[in-house]
Amino acid sequence: MRAAFASTFDADNPLAALAVGDRPEPTHPDDDWVTVEVRASSLNRHDLWSLSGVGLAPEQLPMILGCDAVGVDPDGNDVVVYPVVVDPSDPRGLSILSERFPGTLAERVAVPRANLVPVPAGLPLTDAACLPTAWLTAYRMLTNRGRIDEGEAVLVQGAGGGVATAAVVLAVALGKRVYATSRDAAKRDRIAALGATALAPGARLPERVDVVIETVGAATFDHSMKSAKPGARIVVSGATAGHEPKVNLRRVFALQLEILGTSMGTPAELAELLALCVDKGVRPVVDSVYGFSQVSDAFARLHSGEVFGKVVLDHSR
Structure with missing residues (x-):
């Protein structure tokens, strides 16, 4: 499957460490994990830090990047992926997708079923992808x-x-x-x-x-x-x-x-946030939307420091 991943580390020029190409299909560490077909994702500073070598060790490379995504679960439901995974090997007791487990900047991502939050009616997938x-x-x-x-x-x-x-x-x-x-x-x-x-x-x-x-x-x-x-x-x-x-x-x-x-939030808080966005008509501030084929351009935009809001990837393009 196609994916964007860290192939090496470059603290001076993190964009040089970005690779786009084929990666193996997701695997399931436990029976409660499922595969989500990713429809949209968004970039975070965390992705640039990963390319710079922050939070990853060389033996973890190549690592698929990305924390945020929406997609379709095995039952055909539109879901937001909650990116925090229980991880006993981490001193925090948890890790974020793309730290130990492959991230969301791919055609498919594996996550625990409990990490899937339904997308409420009326919220576009590209907006929902900004939230996690x-x-x-x-x-x-x-x-x-x-x-x-x-x-x-x-x-x-x-x-x-x-x-x-x-x-x-x-x-x-x-x-x-x-x-x-x-x-x-x-x-x-x-x-x-x-x-x-x-x-x-x-x-x-x-x-x-x-x-x-x-x-x-x-x-x-x-x-x-x-x-x-x-x-x-x-x-x-x-x-x-x-x-x-x-x-x-x-x-x-x-x-x-x-x-x-504080850091991140809980799946219940993510559900509350989704409901608030629908109830109050709140829409995330989106700086720009790129097709997945333009992922390198999307990273360059994020790295420029000129962004205002979120950089989004539409995986259908």
Whole structure:
């Protein structure tokens, strides 16, 4: 079957490590695994990290890339693939598709049957393919960890990236006042069009917020702390601009701030997210859609740093 995979590692130029070609058909580690015919998938930063050698060992190569997908299960149902798999060999007790088990950028992928979530009627497959990683992470950051129902105002740092842009759209759909930062003036215009108040990094907010969505790291963390009202939750799921920020502990205890880490979500939360998208008319922000035959171009687009939203692959093309 055709697939996109890491053939080697290249930290300086991850695109050079990308290969597209034939790979063996999926195998089933256990009886509860099934094969899904992939109809659409989307790219994540995780795929570039894999090509750079982060999270993979040389003996795991070649590794089919991809975490996100929708497809058809053996019973003919349209399903979203939840990408987290129980993995006793991993210190976390789990791994994401494309870390130990082959990923979704292929004609077919094998996953546990319990990882299949029905696609609700009315949600296009190319939209549903955007949700399992970045959008699910953003949803969990806002709801389970950020307890957004207890607050009215949200700050999203570094909007433009997959998780941050998803957090803007979801927070607006949930009826919150949303502030979002970006270094890029053009992206700030697009953020404003999504319903947020767009600001330059470090800008003073009109109010302190109840929840901060933090995916940037050291470059924005002090601003996140200063923008948080007493009792606020600062929810962290990434550190693209430094993982060792200086933290004013006096502010943490004096304002009783909560700094919470999170990653991904659960199958039940993915089902909740799908339902929310249908109920509220939410659609993922899609930067571009490529046919699977253009997968190299799709990776180049992701690597360019110019994306706003998700890069999607239509496997029928």
